[in-house]
Amino acid sequence: MRIPEQVKRLAIVIGVLVALTLVARFVLIPRSLTSTSLHWSLTTQRESAKPVKFAGSTACQDCHDDIAAKKAKSFHRVLACEGCHAPSVKHAEDPSAAKPVIPRDRTTCARCHAYDPSRPTGFPQINLTTHNPLKSCSTCHNPHDPVPPKVPKECAACHAQIERTKAVSSHALLTCTTCHKAPERHKTAPRTALPSKPDSREFCATCHGQGRAGTPKEAPKVDIATHGARNLCWECHYPHLPEGRP
Ligand code: HEC
Ligand code: HEC
Ligand code: HEC
Ligand code: HEC
Ligand code: HEC
Ligand code: HEC
Ligand code: HEC
Ligand code: HEC
Known part of the structure; x- marks a missing residue:
């Protein structure tokens, strides 16, 4: 049986394409692009040459054991120190050389x-503006x-409304009866x-008066x-919300 002319030509074209592909794959493209093991070792080298910034979640407890112990029993037990204090390897190696960030904001x-x-229901969340x-x-x-x-x-x-307002104010911790005799x-x-209500400026001055004796330290x-x-x-x-709204 005769093979038709067009099939032979097609076979030649396919043969040339296969040959070119093999040449490209094994000759033209450098090994570093095709070899996964080479790729792996180069990446590992590049990444491990970068300076380490995190000391790790256990490094801090060597010197700050009191804080670490307190945190381990708290709601924040799963948080890493450096998640709040920023990467601190310099500090962990030499405390006097660098101080970690203290995030008071x-x-x-x-x-x-x-x-x-x-966020999941039940996760403690607050309204930042109030x-x-x-x-x-x-x-x-x-x-x-x-x-x-x-x-x-x-x-x-x-007085639920007043109670809720006060609970998010700087007077949160004062009892109602500090100011109202009920x-x-x-x-x-x-x-x-x-109940009574405060009736003079003098009343607030007992905590907020400048230069007065016996005022609480935290009161501005x-x-x-x-x-x-x-x-x-x-x-x-x-x-019940003395700082007002920002
Ligand atoms: C080798 C001991 C050591 C290690 C490890 C260490 N610290 Fe400290 N840290 C100190 C000393 C000492 C001070 C200074 C205390 C002082 O000045 O009152 C300090 C102070 C601090 C302060 C207060 C900085 C300031 O401005 O007052 C923070 C925050 C802190 N460390 C966080 C960390 C964190 C987070 C880690 C873990 C990544 C860590 N430390 C690991 C010894 C250490
Ligand atoms: C990386 C995430 C993260 C950051 C940042 C963080 N917290 Fe938390 N906080 C948590 C988790 C997780 C819990 C535990 C929640 C639980 O038990 O369901 C928690 C619990 C709390 C609770 C207890 C609420 C309750 O259920 O009674 C308070 C209060 C709180 N955090 C205040 C703070 C304060 C203040 C800061 C900043 C200094 C802060 N958190 C930063 C994750 C975080
Ligand atoms: C949820 C964020 C958060 C985490 C997690 C956290 N800190 Fe702090 N840390 C703070 C904040 C905010 C302050 C500043 C408190 C203040 O206003 O006095 C602080 C203060 C400090 C101070 C200096 C003042 C002090 O209380 O002695 C040290 C030291 C410190 N942290 C170490 C650590 C270590 C060690 C860990 C891990 C075991 C850790 N912190 C975990 C937020 C955090
Ligand atoms: C003036 C004091 C004060 C300040 C400042 C303050 N809180 Fe609170 N926070 C409270 C009081 C009081 C409660 C309890 C309220 C209640 O029981 O109704 C509370 C409750 C919470 C809770 C628990 C909410 C829940 O649903 O269980 C979280 C979380 C919290 N605060 C986070 C924060 C964060 C984050 C900041 C800073 C952005 C902050 N608080 C600033 C006094 C304060
Ligand atoms: C820091 C002091 C202070 C605290 C704490 C305080 N109050 Fe007041 N309260 C006042 C003053 C001042 C007035 C206003 C007096 C006026 O307008 O003559 C007032 C007014 C009121 C009034 C009258 C209606 C209104 O809203 O003006 C009620 C009701 C009241 N307070 C209930 C409470 C309750 C309940 C609590 C506790 C959740 C509380 N107060 C905590 C100082 C305080
Ligand atoms: C059984 C409900 C109830 C309880 C509990 C209660 N109050 Fe009241 N209170 C009222 C009502 C109702 C009024 C309003 C009276 C009016 O408007 O004539 C009021 C009014 C007030 C006033 C305003 C007085 C004025 O002259 O305008 C103050 C201040 C007050 N309460 C404080 C308190 C304090 C502090 C407590 C907690 C020790 C408290 N109340 C507990 C129901 C209550
Ligand atoms: C005419 C309005 C006005 C009156 C009345 C007033 N204040 Fe203020 N107060 C302000 C304003 C506005 C601010 C915020 C700007 C500033 O710090 O001066 C403020 C701020 C404050 C602060 C915060 C200061 C700080 O450093 O954070 C306190 C505490 C305070 N007032 C207490 C009082 C007391 C107590 C009285 C009564 C003896 C009083 N104020 C009467 C308007 C007033
Ligand atoms: C028993 C003491 C006490 C009394 C009485 C008292 N305060 Fe305060 N007040 C405080 C404390 C404590 C804070 C601050 C709480 C904090 O910062 O954690 C505060 C905070 C404030 C602030 C907020 C300042 C700011 O910008 O954060 C103002 C304004 C203020 N009080 C006004 C008053 C006024 C007006 C009265 C009288 C009706 C009064 N206070 C009575 C203890 C008191």
């Missing part, structure tokens, strides 16, 4: 705790053992026995004689 914590509907605005998170939460402080809720049953009867028959101070002198303090600061 709110954005570090917001990375994980700012409200985001895609949750104690303008304050560093670590003034109220120890970053190495973050327990939400206990907010007094003694009057929340009837008779026991107010809790059962509220309108027959109203103002000069009572000049600061907003012609008005009562709560004409400018809502006492």
Whole structure:
């Protein structure tokens, strides 16, 4: 049986293509592009030549065992030190040569705790603009053992709105009765026995007055004689959210 002419020509074309492909594959393309083992060893060399930046999650506990032990029992036990303090291998090798970053800004914590509907339900999240605005998170939460402080809720049953507002303010930790003397009867028959309310600038000065003895250290101070002198303090600061909105 005769092979048709066109099939022979086609066979020649295919033969030439196969030959060219083999030449290209084994002669023209360098081995470094085709050999996986060469590729592997070159990449490993390149990557391991880069300077190491992370000391690793166990390096810090040698010297900071108190903090490491505290964190190991806390809500933050799964977090690496350098996740917040930035890569710190220089510091771990020689503490006096470099200091790690201390992330006091709110954005570090917001990375994980700012409200985001895609986070799992039950993960502790906050609204960044209303949750104690303008304050560093670590003034109220120890970053190495973050327990939400206990907010007094003694009057929340009837004054829930005020209680919730205050819980996210810098007055979060003050009890209602620091500022309102509430008779026991107010809790059962509220309108027959109203609590007291602060009635003078002097009241707030007991904690915020500059140069006064016995004021709490954490309370920021103002000069009572000049600061907003012609008005009562709560004409400018809502006492249940004194810092106002940013
Ligand atoms: C070889 C011991 C050693 C190791 C390892 C070490 N530190 Fe330190 N660290 C120190 C010393 C010493 C200080 C200085 C304390 C001081 O000045 O009061 C310090 C201070 C710090 C500070 C405070 C810096 C400042 O500005 O006050 C931070 C934060 C810190 N270390 C984080 C880390 C982290 C994170 C690691 C792990 C990657 C680590 N350290 C590993 C010894 C060490
Ligand atoms: C969730 C973030 C976070 C993690 C995780 C974290 N830190 Fe901190 N760390 C902070 C913040 C914020 C401060 C500053 C606290 C303040 O305002 O006083 C701080 C302060 C420090 C300080 C200096 C002040 C002090 O308290 O003595 C050291 C030292 C330190 N951290 C070490 C560590 C070590 C070691 C680890 C891991 C075992 C670690 N941190 C894990 C956020 C973190
Ligand atoms: C890398 C992510 C991450 C960062 C950054 C981070 N946290 Fe957390 N935080 C967590 C995880 C995970 C938990 C534990 C959640 C759980 O148990 O469901 C937690 C728990 C908490 C809780 C306990 C809430 C509760 O359920 O009672 C507080 C408060 C908290 N973090 C505050 C902070 C503060 C303040 C900072 C910044 C200094 C911070 N976190 C930074 C991941 C993070
Ligand atoms: C002035 C004090 C204060 C500051 C500043 C503060 N918090 Fe809080 N935080 C609280 C109090 C009080 C609670 C508990 C509120 C409650 O029980 O209603 C709380 C609760 C939380 C919780 C738990 C929420 C939950 O649903 O379980 C997280 C997470 C948290 N704060 C993170 C942060 C972060 C992140 C920052 C900084 C951006 C911050 N906090 C700043 C006082 C503060
Ligand atoms: C059983 C519900 C209830 C409880 C519990 C309660 N209150 Fe009240 N409170 C009321 C009602 C109702 C009024 C409003 C009275 C009115 O408007 O005439 C009120 C009014 C007030 C006022 C305003 C008084 C005024 O002169 O305007 C203050 C301050 C106050 N409560 C503080 C507190 C404090 C502090 C507590 C917790 C120790 C508390 N209350 C617990 C129901 C309650
Ligand atoms: C730092 C002091 C302070 C604390 C803490 C405080 N209050 Fe007040 N409260 C005031 C002042 C000041 C006023 C306003 C007095 C005025 O307007 O004459 C006020 C007013 C009120 C009023 C009257 C209605 C209103 O909103 O003005 C109620 C009700 C009240 N407070 C309840 C509470 C409850 C409940 C708590 C605790 C969750 C609380 N307060 C905590 C200082 C405080
Ligand atoms: C028992 C003490 C106490 C009393 C009384 C008190 N405060 Fe405060 N106040 C504090 C503390 C403590 C803080 C700061 C909390 C923190 O930073 O963690 C604060 C914070 C503030 C701030 C926020 C400052 C800022 O920018 O962060 C203002 C404003 C303020 N108070 C106003 C008042 C006014 C107005 C009164 C009177 C109605 C008052 N306070 C009564 C303890 C007190
Ligand atoms: C006329 C309005 C006005 C009055 C009245 C007023 N304040 Fe202020 N206060 C402000 C403003 C605005 C700020 C923020 C700007 C600043 O720091 O001066 C402020 C800031 C503050 C701060 C924060 C200071 C800091 O360093 O963070 C405190 C605390 C404070 N006031 C307490 C008081 C007390 C207590 C009274 C009553 C004795 C009072 N204020 C009366 C307007 C007022």
